[in-house]
Amino acid sequence: MKRHLYFDIDEERSFLLPYNLQFFAGAADKTEPPTTKKLNDARKEGHVARSKELTTSTELLALFLTLKIFVGYMAGRFIEVFNSSYRDMDKMLDGEFTTVMAEGILRNSITRIIVIILPVVLIAFAVSFTIILVQVKWKLSGKPLTPKFSKLDPIAGFRKIFSKDKLFALVVEVVKVILIGYVAYDTLKDEWNTLLVLYDISLFQAVALIGDIVINLGIRLSLIFLVIGFADYLYQRFRFRKDMMMTKQEVKDEFKQTEGDPQVKRRIRTKMLEVSQRRMMQRLPEADVVITNPKHLAAAIKYDREEAEAPILLAKGADYLAQKIKDAAREYGIEIVENKPLARMLYYNVEVGQEIPAELYQMTAEVLAYVYRLKGKI
Numbered sequence: 001m002k003r004h005l006y007f008d009i010d011e012e013r014s015f016l017l018p019y020n021l022q023f024f025a026g027a028a029d030k031t032e033p034p035t036t037k038k039l040n041d042a043r044k045e046g047h048v049a050r051s052k053e054l055t056t057s058t059e060l061l062a063l064f065l066t067l068k069i070f071v072g073y074m075a076g077r078f079i080e081v082f083n084s085s086y087r088d089m090d091k092m093l094d095g096e097f098t099t100v101m102a103e104g105i106l107r108n109s110i111t112r113i114i115v116i117i118l119p120v121v122l123i124a125f126a127v128s129f130t131i132i133l134v135q136v137k138w139k140l141s142g143k144p145l146t147p148k149f150s151k152l153d154p155i156a157g158f159r160k161i162f163s164k165d166k167l168f169a170l171v172v173e174v175v176k177v178i179l180i181g182y183v184a185y186d187t188l189k190d191e192w193n194t195l196l197v198l199y200d201i202s203l204f205q206a207v208a209l210i211g212d213i214v215i216n217l218g219i220r221l222s223l224i225f226l227v228i229g230f231a232d233y234l235y236q237r238f239r240f241r242k243d244m245m246m247t248k249q250e251v252k253d254e255f256k257q258t259e260g261d262p263q264v265k266r267r268i269r270t271k272m273l274e275v276s277q278r279r280m281m282q283r284l285p286e287a288d289v290v291i292t293n294p295k296h297l298a299a300a301i302k303y304d305r306e307e308a309e310a311p312i313l314l315a316k317g318a319d320y321l322a323q324k325i326k327d328a329a330r331e332y333g334i335e336i337v338e339n340k341p342l343a344r345m346l347y348y349n350v351e352v353g354q355e356i357p358a359e360l361y362q363m364t365a366e367v368l369a370y371v372y373r374l375k376g377k378i
Contacts, residue, residue: 027049030098032251041112049240050135053172054229055128061222062127066120068215075208077116085109136232162238168376170321172232179224237348280315280352281328287314289371291346294338300329300347303368310355311364335371342367 007247042048063337067074088105188195191213198206246254287300297318303311317325329336341362350356 009070016123016326021187028122029247030245031245034241034246035254037254038244043112047240048135049233049237050132051229051233051236053232054135055131057222057225057229058127058131059124060218061226063120064125064215064218066123067275068219070119070212071215074116074120078113080115081109082177084112088176099363107280123162137306168235172228176225178226179228180221183224184217185206187213187220230286239242275322276352281324283314285332285334287329287334289367290325290334290336291339291343291367292322292326292336293340293343294321297343297344299366300334301346302369308355310361311368312355312360313346314354317348318347334369335374337367337370339363339367 045134085108085316088108135162194209194213198209201209284300290298290300292298298321299313300315301311302314315325326336328334342360345360345363346356350360
């Protein structure tokens with residue numbers, strides 16, 4: 001839609017500047033909530049509200065909790081692997097040293113270590129998969145993996161660096177660094193006296209003590225990151241919902257795409273009605289009688305014992321179409337009988353091509369008998 005701005009420079013000079021209102025349309029025009037179709041299309045494209053912060057924090061929390069529960073068991077198994085490997089190496093050194101024997105010891109040690117850490121890996125994978133499933137539901141899409149040349153646009157990439165999303169991500173990272181520093185300082189401050197005794201205890205005790213401190217610190221950090229992750233997830237949902245908002249014109253266009261253009265559908269219905277009426281009028285010469293009410297309704301029926309057990313409604317119409325049926329009946333020499341109750345019941349209760357219901361047999365038979373007597377058939 002075009003408008004004009006009037007500029008009056010002085011008494012002698014002035015001019016009109018045309019402008020398009022569409023240039024001023026922006027996010028404020030998106031006042032309509034997203035439709036189900038748009039949300040489904042976004043899911044197919046891989047666009048969903050998802051927080052990487054929530055996923056990462058949940059994985060870290062699961063990892064440290066698993067380590068806290070199984071650290072004693074895992075430490076004992078690692079020591080067994082260590083002792084077993086050294087015993088095998090001692091035996092190997094007493095005999096002939098070969099590369100095959102060394103490879104066997106190394107392979108056996110790696111296999112046993114993998115078995116020890118496998119439960120931790122499986123638990124972390126299960127937690128990660130679950131939290132992603134909770135956020136985005138089960139919907140596989142390969143479209144995010146499809147290469148897009150638009151992503152290589154340096155100008156678009158430069159704009160993204162200074163976008164609101166990047167600014168928010170930067171704020172989150174700064175907050176995380178500050179929290180990591182504070183929580184680490186607070187934890188180590190409380191454990192400072194404990195760390196001073198490391199010189200007076202055995203290596204195994206020292207490793208267990210440091211491991212316990214690190215795991216407790218990891219759990220505290222993971223819980224804090226989990227809060228940040230939930231906040232980020234709520235923000236991502238809000239931003240996604242805002243991005244999916246639609247203008248009134250977009251809603252109308254989508255309705256036309258899914259339901260069809262109302263004007264086109266109206267034209268199709270009109271064409272179908274015309275075809276149906278044309279077919280109906282073509283069979284009208286077969287009718288035995290046209291029953292009217294008498295001005296507004298008309299119904300043409302035919303009775304042929306070889307074709308059907310009951311009379312069949314060949315045509316019906318109201319107002320203009322009823323008049324066409326009566327005119328055609330006069331043209332083909334078909335009797336026109338006025339019977340208001342029967343005409344109304346035929347028009348409103350029987351479809352074209354259907355047999356007359358049993359309730360109307362008596363009234364229809366009386367009309368047909370009257371017509372047959374006029375034509376001398378009985």
